[in-house]
Amino acid sequence: MTAGTTLPGHDSARPSGRPEGAAAVVIGGGLAGTTAALALADAGLRVTLVEGRPRLGGLVFSFRRDSAVGPLTVDNGQHVYLRCCTAYGDHLERLGAERLAPLQDRMDVPVLDPAGAGGRMRLGRLRRTALPVPLHLAKSLALYPHLSPVERAGVVRATLALGRLDPADPALDAVDFGSWLRRHGQTPRAVEALWDLVGVATLNASAGDASLGLAAKVFKTGLLSAPGAADIGWARVPLGDVHDTRAADALRKAGVRIALRTRAAAVTRDGAGWQVAVENGPHGRETLTADTVVLAVPQREAHALLPEDALPTKDRLLDIGTAPILNVHVIYDRRVVRRPFFAAVGTPVQWVFDRTGASGLSRTAGHARSQYLALSQSAAQEEIDQPVAKLRARYLPELERLLPAARGARILDFFVTRERTATFAPAPGVGRLRPAARTQVPGLFLAGAWTATGWPATMESAVRSGTAAARAALTELGVPQGQLPQEAA
Numbered sequence: 001m002t003a004g005t006t007l008p009g010h011d012s013a014r015p016s017g018r019p020e021g022a023a024a025v026v027i028g029g030g031l032a033g034t035t036a037a038l039a040l041a042d043a044g045l046r047v048t049l050v051e052g053r054p055r056l057g058g059l060v061f062s063f064r065r066d067s068a069v070g071p072l073t074v075d076n077g078q079h080v081y082l083r084c085c086t087a088y089g090d091h092l093e094r095l096g097a098e099r100l101a102p103l104q105d106r107m108d109v110p111v112l113d114p115a116g117a118g119g120r121m122r123l124g125r126l127r128r129t130a131l132p133v134p135l136h137l138a139k140s141l142a143l144y145p146h147l148s149p150v151e152r153a154g155v156v157r158a159t160l161a162l163g164r165l166d167p168a169d170p171a172l173d174a175v176d177f178g179s180w181l182r183r184h185g186q187t188p189r190a191v192e193a194l195w196d197l198v199g200v201a202t203l204n205a206s207a208g209d210a211s212l213g214l215a216a217k218v219f220k221t222g223l224l225s226a227p228g229a230a231d232i233g234w235a236r237v238p239l240g241d242v243h244d245t246r247a248a249d250a251l252r253k254a255g256v257r258i259a260l261r262t263r264a265a266a267v268t269r270d271g272a273g274w275q276v277a278v279e280n281g282p283h284g285r286e287t288l289t290a291d292t293v294v295l296a297v298p299q300r301e302a303h304a305l306l307p308e309d310a311l312p313t314k315d316r317l318l319d320i321g322t323a324p325i326l327n328v329h330v331i332y333d334r335r336v337v338r339r340p341f342f343a344a345v346g347t348p349v350q351w352v353f354d355r356t357g358a359s360g361l362s363r364t365a366g367h368a369r370s371q372y373l374a375l376s377q378s379a380a381q382e383e384i385d386q387p388v389a390k391l392r393a394r395y396l397p398e399l400e401r402l403l404p405a406a407r408g409a410r411i412l413d414f415f416v417t418r419e420r421t422a423t424f425a426p427a428p429g430v431g432r433l434r435p436a437a438r439t440q441v442p443g444l445f446l447a448g449a450w451t452a453t454g455w456p457a458t459m460e461s462a463v464r465s466g467t468a469a470a471r472a473a474l475t476e477l478g479v480p481q482g483q484l485p486q487e488a489a
Contacts, residue, residue, distance in 0.1 A: 022477055024292040025050060025276045027264045027305070030058020031459055032447040033296030034247045035091055035466025036473075039485040040292070041254035043474050048288055049256055050278055052263040055244045056251075059419060060459065062240030068413045069331055070364040073238040076417050077327045078353045078376040080201075084221050084229035085460035087467065087488035095246040103233035106130075110339055111197065113146050114401040115346040121402070122146065128227055134159065136227040146193040146345055155194060158184040163224045167217035168454060173431035177215035178208030193345045198222070201343075201351055203456050204323045204378045204423045214426045214456045234341075237358055267293055267305045267444070274443055292473045296447040296466065299424065310439040320433045320450055321425035323457075324418065326380035328395050331361065331413040335371045336405040347398050351376045370412060373399070384418055391416055423457030424450040437468040442476060445469040464488060 022045050026037040029051030037049045055061060060079055065072045081088050083103055092098040108127040124145045128136040141152055161184055165172060177199065181191055196206055202218045203210045222230045235242055251258055262280040269275070276288040295302045303317040311317075341353040356362050356372045364370075375395060377383065383391065392414050400407045424430065434452040437445050447469035448462065455461035464487070471484045 022046070022292065023290040024048070024294065024473065025274070025288050025290040026294045026296055027267075027276070028058070028294075028296030028301075028447070029053070029056040029247075029258070029260070030296060030448075031060060031088075031091065031243065031462035032449065032466040032469070033058075033294070034243070034251060035463045036294045036296055036445075036447050036470045037251060037256050037466075038094060038254055039467060039470030040294075040473065041251070041256050042485065043470075043479055043483070045292070045477075047254075047256045048259060048290075049251060050259045050262045050264050050276070050288075052261065054261050055240065056247045056258070056260075057240060057243035058462075059422060060239050060243045062238035062244075065415070067331065067415075069361060069367045069370060072359045072361060072364075072372070073240070074329065074359060074417070075235075075239045075355065075374070077325055077419060077422070078234070078351065078355075078374050079239060079459060080232055080234040081459055082222055082229060082233070083231040084225055085458070087463040088458075088460045089233075090488060091463045092242070095242065095250050097242045097246045100237045100242055100246075101233050101235040104231045106228065107230045107232060109232070110342040111144075111146060111193075112342055112344045112402050113193075113346040114344070114398075121404075128230070130227065133224055133227055134163070137223065144194075147190055151187055151190045154185045154187070155190055158186055159219070159223070162216055162219050165212075165216045165220065167213050167220060169213065170431065172213035172216060173211050174428055175212040176208055176428045177210045177212045178206070180212050180215075181207055197343055197345060200378045201376070202458065203426045204325060205426050206379055209379070210426045211428045211430055213431055217455060234353070235358065264297075264305060267295070267307065269307065269441060269443070290443075292443050292445070292477065294445045294447050294466075294469045294473065296469070298421065298448065299450045302446060302448070306439070307441060307444075310441050310444055311435055312440065316433045317435070320430060321427060322421035323378075323423050323425040324380050324384040324420045325422035326377040326383050326391075327417045327419075328375040328377065328391060329355075329372070329413070329415050329417070330375070330396070330399065330411065331370060331372045332406060333370055333410040333412050334405070335369065336399075336403045336409055337371070337373070344402055347402060348377075348394065349375055349398050349402060350378060352399075352402075367412070375399075384420055388414070388416055426456050437465065438472045438476075443473075445473050 024040045024045045024047045026033045026049045037047050041047045062073050062075050065074045111124040113122045122145050127140050262278050265279050266277040274290045274293045279285050299317045299320045343351050353374050355374045359372050361372045436452050447465040449457040451465045453461045453464045467485050
């Protein structure tokens with residue numbers, strides 16, 4: 001495609017108000033971008049998806065590693081979703097991948113504490129019954145050994161108070177969740193053993209650093225909207241199989257042209273529509289012409305590409321902070337835990353997942369009995385840049401405290417993956433910084449987990465943002481309301 005090229009079938013002089021023959025360029029191939037591209041293509045637009053990486057999936061990806069035990073497929077980090085993440089569930093179905101990332105029949109989270117009474121390991125479980133909300137968690141909480149009876153009663157009162165909050169209330173965005181918990185009688189132990197156990201993993205911030213509005217969204221939707229809302233799902237295959245391979249197949253079947261290793265350098269508008277200048281290495285610089293452009297990239301990249309008049313306060317995007325996630329990968333010469341995952345308190349270890357099967361380790365010659373564990377460490381500001389040797393010295397002893405079988409096991413491999421800007425920071429006040437999908441200039445839209453979805457930085461938020469951008473674009477092009485892509489409940 002040469003400079004100034006009009007996309008096939010696109011009339012640059014086409015009047016607005018008709019989607020037939022319209023062209024769209026989606027910049028960014030993460031979950032937000034793939035969702036938007038599929039929705040636009042399904043509506044009949046000619047869509048080109050531009051992605052600077054050699055793969056789709058954004059930060060939800062896998063890579064090959066020549067490990068000491070042989071070739072492995074490694075996820076950059078552990079990603080999970082809940083049954084209440086209905087948009088993401090619909091996206092999995094759209095990709096034909098719902099069976100690759102199944103949900104639990106019922107929420108069941110083993111929680112280990114290596115510093116129990118007398119120095120003995122204590123196992124607690126957060127699991128639901130079939131009773132209606134909020135009774136579905138009553139038995140689990142009553143038996144939860146990591147809190148005292150007084151603390152459990154306090155958690156019940158705080159949960160009921162949380163249920164009365166409206167997460168969309170702008171006033172909640174200005175308050176931090178930690179202060180609210182203290183005002184509602186939550187002890188430091190209750191925060192550690194329950195509220196942060198869930199909140200750090202979903203918000204990527206501890207309670208004191210998180211917006212009350214976003215925290216209320218997480219807990220009210222996940223724990224109080226329906227009995228099964230917090231049932232957990234995760235990919236039993238490499239993430240790349242879902243969000244690269246399956247996504248690419250779905251996009252191509254929908255007629256989307258995928259341009260990998262192609263970076264958007266500039267987005268400009270003239271009387272005929274939008275011009276997207278792209279750079280793709282050996283092919284040099286080219287220009288794509290479109291009626292609609294969706295920027296589905298992180299906030300700083302969006303800021304660099306947005307025209308000055310696109311947002312009334314464009315520079316606010318630069319005030320949306322980021323938060324890191326550290327992932328620690330350990331391969332043992334034997335099985336050290338039977339559970340597919342567990343969480344922990346009283347230790348730096350947060351959540352641990354068994355990735356043996358998904359990585360291909362169980363099929364590696366000579367290592368059928370080995371086990372691969374991945375530790376997901378959110379809100380990892382203090383550790384994200386620490387050397388591997390220091391992290392090894394910190395986490396291997398902690399795993400031995402949690403898992404007695406690990407004490408005699410040999411370490412076959414140890415490595416870390418780091419996402420320094422894994423999510424936007426859910427700090428108090430972030431809500432007023434998050435823009436809507438529609439900008440102030442016709443034909444230009446925003447998508448990404450950091451936009452104003454009402455959700456924290458999750459896969460659910462990313463998918464919802466892609467749908468919102470597509471709906472706004474198609475509405476502007478004149479698509480009737482009844483034919484727009486459906487928003488998740």
